[in-house]
Amino acid sequence: MKKKLVIIGLDGGTYNIINPLVQRGKLPFLSKFVRNGTHGTLKSTFPPVTAPAWTSFMTGKNPGNHGLFDFQKIDETGERSLTYSTDCKSATLWEYLSNADFRHILVNIPMTYPPRKINGICIAGFPVPENVNYAYPPDIFSYIKNKGYITDWTEYYEKNKWKSKIQILKEVEKKRLGIFSDLMSEHPWDIAMIVISGTDHIAHFELQKGNQRAVADHYEFVDSLLNDLEEQNVFQDASLLVMSDHGFVKTDYIFYLNKWLKSEGYLSYTVGLEKTYDKFAEERRRTVYGKKSGISSLLGAVGLNRDNLIYFGKKTGLIKIEKYLPHFITKKIPARDISPVWKNTKAYMTSDLSKGININLAGREKEGIVPREKFFRVRSDIVNKLKSLRDEQGDNIFSFVDVKENVYKGTMTQQSPDIVILPNEKFNVKPSLGNKNIQSRIVGARHDVKGIFMFRGQEIKKGYSFDLSIEDLAPTILHFIGAGCPNDVDGRVATEIFSEESETARRTVNSIDVLDTVYDQDFMHDQESVSNKLKALGYM
Numbered sequence: 001m002k003k004k005l006v007i008i009g010l011d012g013g014t015y016n017i018i019n020p021l022v023q024r025g026k027l028p029f030l031s032k033f034v035r036n037g038t039h040g041t042l043k044s045t046f047p048p049v050t051a052p053a054w055t056s057f058m059t060g061k062n063p064g065n066h067g068l069f070d071f072q073k074i075d076e077t078g079e080r081s082l083t084y085s086t087d088c089k090s091a092t093l094w095e096y097l098s099n100a101d102f103r104h105i106l107v108n109i110p111m112t113y114p115p116r117k118i119n120g121i122c123i124a125g126f127p128v129p130e131n132v133n134y135a136y137p138p139d140i141f142s143y144i145k146n147k148g149y150i151t152d153w154t155e156y157y158e159k160n161k162w163k164s165k166i167q168i169l170k171e172v173e174k175k176r177l178g179i180f181s182d183l184m185s186e187h188p189w190d191i192a193m194i195v196i197s198g199t200d201h202i203a204h205f206e207l208q209k210g211n212q213r214a215v216a217d218h219y220e221f222v223d224s225l226l227n228d229l230e231e232q233n234v235f236q237d238a239s240l241l242v243m244s245d246h247g248f249v250k251t252d253y254i255f256y257l258n259k260w261l262k263s264e265g266y267l268s269y270t271v272g273l274e275k276t277y278d279k280f281a282e283e284r285r286r287t288v289y290g291k292k293s294g295i296s297s298l299l300g301a302v303g304l305n306r307d308n309l310i311y312f313g314k315k316t317g318l319i320k321i322e323k324y325l326p327h328f329i330t331k332k333i334p335a336r337d338i339s340p341v342w343k344n345t346k347a348y349m350t351s352d353l354s355k356g357i358n359i360n361l362a363g364r365e366k367e368g369i370v371p372r373e374k375f376f377r378v379r380s381d382i383v384n385k386l387k388s389l390r391d392e393q394g395d396n397i398f399s400f401v402d403v404k405e406n407v408y409k410g411t412m413t414q415q416s417p418d419i420v421i422l423p424n425e426k427f428n429v430k431p432s433l434g435n436k437n438i439q440s441r442i443v444g445a446r447h448d449v450k451g452i453f454m455f456r457g458q459e460i461k462k463g464y465s466f467d468l469s470i471e472d473l474a475p476t477i478l479h480f481i482g483a484g485c486p487n488d489v490d491g492r493v494a495t496e497i498f499s500e501e502s503e504t505a506r507r508t509v510n511s512i513d514v515l516d517t518v519y520d521q522d523f524m525h526d527q528e529s530v531s532n533k534l535k536a537l538g539y540m
């Protein structure tokens with residue numbers, strides 16, 4: 001008989017929020033994993049960013065072997081553009097499971113647009129371009145749209161401007177889980193997975209304002225929805241896996257990396273309002289903050305921007321006001337950004353999320369100035385300087401600094417930042433200008449490498465704790481289900497999580513041949529005409 005598996009992805013899910021709630025008797029759904037299953041830390045990718053991390057989960061590979069390092073990439077002409085599933089050069093868990101005849105229902109997994117050809121249903125997750133069909137097979141799109149499916153909270157916000165982001169995230173979560181549950185009762189499935197995005201968004205919005213209560217409240221809300229689904233037997237007799245792509249930590253200081261690079265003579269920049277080289281940040285801002293109004297440039301002209309609002313807010317207690325300001329007011333406040341003067345720049349921070357540093361290399365970057373023969377020298381100088389930086393308590397500001405070839409292995413490392421960094425737990429790192437100092441004592445929050453995994457079901461050990469890497473999940477799931485394990489993965493089958501007498505623990509791992517990535521060519525060709533048809537029907 002085929003095994004069934006339900007996977008719940010909590011984007012940014014962290015024990016920093018979960019553990020205190022479980023101890024206080026909250027989170028009935030997640031508490032069952034602690035009591036009756038195996039759980040532990042899931043080490044994320046470097047950098048701990050949604051795009052590479054979910055891709056490593058789906059492929060069982062480090063980013064050097066799948067090719068995705070960030071939400072953006074630099075193409076052959078040096079231009080920056082957003083990344084999609086087509087940038088992942090590896091078959092995924094879903095293709096191996098489809099090949100072994102398992103049926104899927106996949107909802108909202110990041111980096112699955114455009115969806116690949118699988119046995120079952122895939123509603124692609126963030127990022128999804130505008131005016132496309134993001135559902136596979138294509139006819140599922142009108143079904144989910146009729147039920148009011150929301151792909152991104154910003155889309156829902158546009159129609160509900162008076163609501164708070166906290167409220168909007170809750171409504172989006174409830175709607176998505178409802179449609180996930182409908183799909184599971186109306187279609188056959190062996191593997192069902194949904195990613196809850198709100199656990200990440202709420203931490204970005206609220207943890208950085210020090211509002212831990214709002215984050216905990218969202219976890220409790222999601223937990224109760226999941227608990228309801230389990231009580232309604234939506235998950236049937238499936239084993240249950242909860243996991244996150246990365247964790248989250250609250251930080252006490254911000255290190256302005258571009259400002260430091262400037263002080264060391266590596267970077268030259270001008271400062272403007274809403275002008276950033278970070279393609280993903282720009283795109284996100286466009287959807288979250290929309291087009292700028294006249295009032296916005298007026299606020300900018302008198303010196304009010306998001307950086308100093310947060311800074312002064314925290315100093316004066318005004319932050320509490322910002323917490324309750326509706327989004328349509330905060331979105332009027334512009335951001336103050338750095339624009340590198342490329343012809344005088346040797347190195348820059350790659351993006352807000354990925355935290356790495358790139359050398360402005362001639363031939364690779366659009367306006368690169370560092371010749372190849374000087375690359376290694378410039379890079380090692382920066383690495384050594386970063387390693388020696390100390391904070392006010394005398395600790396290293398960066399707990400990890402290394403060059404890319406020591407961090408990634410594989411043939412797809414060309415998109416990785418040249419220098420990979422991780423700040424210590426007290427620090428966040430930002431590309432923006434901030435205030436006058438390179439390090440400022442400002443409460444913030446950032447992604448952490450320590451994510452979560454929790455597993456329970458018939459064959460899973462009860463009351464155990466093990467730590468895994470995110471690359472271990474694909475091989476472990478494939479072995480557990482009985483589909484065999486491709487011989488090119490970086491992760492391993494975590495046999496220690498299965499009870500010793502279980503069939504899964506006793507079965508030897510069956511090594512299988514590597515598959516190619518498969519897109520449904522008709523779906524890809526039809527994208528445009530389908531989108532026109534749906535527009536005509538009023539779905540887009």
Ligand SMILES: [Zn+2]
Nearest residue numbers: 011012050245
């Ligand atoms: Zn994430």
